[in-house]
Amino acid sequence: MRNPSPLTWSRRCTTRGIIFLAADVVVIGGGIIGLTSAHELLRRGARVSLLERNCCGKEASWAGGGILSPLLPWNYPEPVTQLTQFSNRLLPGLIEILRQETGVDPEYQACGMLVLPNLKNVQSAQYGGAEAWCARNAFSMKKVRVEEIAPRLIFDEPADKSALWLSSVAQVRSPRLLQALKRSVELSGGVIMEHTKVTGWRLGRGRVESVITDRGEYTGVNYVVAAGAWSHEILGEHALKLDIHPVRGQMLLFKVASGLLRTVVLQNDFYLIPRQDGYILAGSTMEEVGFDKNITAGARKTLLEKAHKLLPSLTEKTLVSHWAGLRPGSPDNIPVINRHPAIDNLYLNSGHYRYGVTMALGSAHLLSNMVMNNPQPFDVTPYQWPA
Ligand SMILES: Cc1cc2nc3c(=O)[nH]c(=O)nc-3n(C[C@H](O)[C@H](O)[C@H](O)COP(=O)(O)OP(=O)(O)OC[C@H]3O[C@@H](n4cnc5c(N)ncnc54)[C@H](O)[C@@H]3O)c2cc1C
Structure with a gap:
């Protein structure tokens, strides 16, 4: 009804x-x-x-980034996999209903996620290894050269400039x-x-x-x-x-020309999320500080340095906002x-x-x-x- x-x-x-x-x-x-x-x-x-x-x-x-996947999905237990995959099957249908019914576009897009080295965390996957996990869960993953997907990114290692491409990862504008x-x-x-x-x-x-x-x-x-x-x-x-319990996460928002970056990029625990209109989110911190939702100069500096190193077009000048949110942390x-x-x-x-x-x-x-x-x-x- x-x-x-x-x-x-x-x-x-x-x-x-x-x-x-x-x-x-x-x-x-x-x-x-x-x-x-x-x-x-x-x-x-x-x-x-x-x-x-x-x-x-x-x-x-x-406050969230709206990436519709665990960052390294093979590093989470089965109940997380089951729930995220179940949700991801249902979400496109809901997005379409919401767009038609409310006129608001949540900007769902299957933009993919590029996982850059350090790939150590891929090899040491806790729940059976990345490749086996992807095969078991019909989750698309392939090794690519970074410039094929994101030519503006700068990074030093490894020499062959390879990364993992997870093409089915989507995002939404929360x-x-x-x-x-x-x-x-x-x-x-x-x-x-x-x-x-x-x-x-x-x-x-x-x-x-x-x-x-x-x-x-x-x-x-x-x-x-x-x-x-x-x-x-x-x-x-x-x-x-x-x-x-609360776990604080801080995030930066940049504004650049649209099209500079088209996919989510992850390096260790740091990510960039490009929106369609040229906004790029950079995050995030993981801080156990109780219900304190203040932003800090230290987090801003660290996130800004990481963002700048990876995508040099992101500078202090393009920074438009900085915020924090409290995640509901759980075992x-x-x-x-x-x-x-x-x-x-x-x-x-x-x-x-x-x-x-x-x-x-x-x-x-x-x-x-x-x-x-x-x-x-x-x-x-x-x-x-x-x-
Ligand atoms: C920086 C950051 C990045 C994130 N990135 C992602 C991501 O990319 N992808 C992803 O899937 N998730 C992401 N998350 C996690 C995600 O945002 C949270 O898991 C999710 O928002 C939790 O939703 P919630 O409704 O439980 O909590 P909330 O959104 O916090 O909502 C709880 C609500 O309860 C209300 N409330 C509290 N106390 C009372 C009261 N006494 N009476 C009435 N109302 C009350 C609050 O005001 C609030 O509106 C991110 C989170 C952060 C902080």
Whole structure:
């Protein structure tokens, strides 16, 4: 069902204050994970309301680069591979629907990714070696000379100037994808409550009765926490052994003539992402500094040096922005997509760490299957809530 009847909130004044009623599912958090969850639940006919502390799509999801693949995909465990590949099969269809429905183009493009030496990390692949992994997962990889793909890049090693070409890797412009998703959720009858901060829970008989916010309480049949790096904080004592914590990532943005670079380039942990209109993103740092989202002069200097060395056209003069976001870090980059072990109507979709944009759509599908008692496409036990 595409257009469920719009939600009508009824207000009830009680001794506890104002309680807002209605919604089959209350989603908490308006990043890529909350918005795709709301979008998928609405598509299946649920009445959905989403609570967001600030404005939707302004935290990690906005800060991200939008590469739709783990950087070296063979270095991640099977549950990451399964979820990223599942999502990547679904995403082009969603992009087309969003473009037609909202008029916003999320700029999905299969631009490929060039992996430059040092290729040490390729040889020491943890999960069976790059070539074997690519063959097993039908993932295109070939050795190329760098100038065939990106003639403007400068680097010294190795002498034959070879690199790995992953032609199927795509990218999306994250802020535009978020904008399109938000609009689509609203067009589909979802209610988005911005500037509404969740502060606690009212529980009874092993169920959530309502979620407490700074603007009153909200009730629903089911509740989904999708609050990224803040998920643990929101759940409080109900987080149990959940290990989701903030990991800061800083990014630079340059503006050059379009066409200077046409593919994502990765060297060790540093990457360049070219957009169609001449913007190039350079990132990113991995910093365990708690909820500190400040940018630093040190990170700017390091990222600028790396960018300049690889693509000399990128100079201080072409630098237009510098920002930071807080990734929802998790062990092995495996998110939790599951019902709470002790609270019947409480679900979590969080902990997507470095690849939340990539994994969002698949995660929304798995979550919606759980909430609506539909069968899963594969074994979902790796995404369990650690009790
Ligand atoms: C620099 C950087 C580069 C990245 N690059 C990529 C990439 O190329 N590809 C990729 O796939 N991923 C990338 N990522 C990772 C990706 O961005 C994240 O995994 C993803 O955005 C997580 O989405 P989320 O919705 O869980 O979290 P968020 O986007 O952080 O959303 C959480 C939302 O919850 C809200 N919230 C928090 N507390 C409350 C509360 N109490 N009440 C109500 N709402 C609340 C927040 O305001 C926020 O809007 C990158 C991340 C960073 C930082």
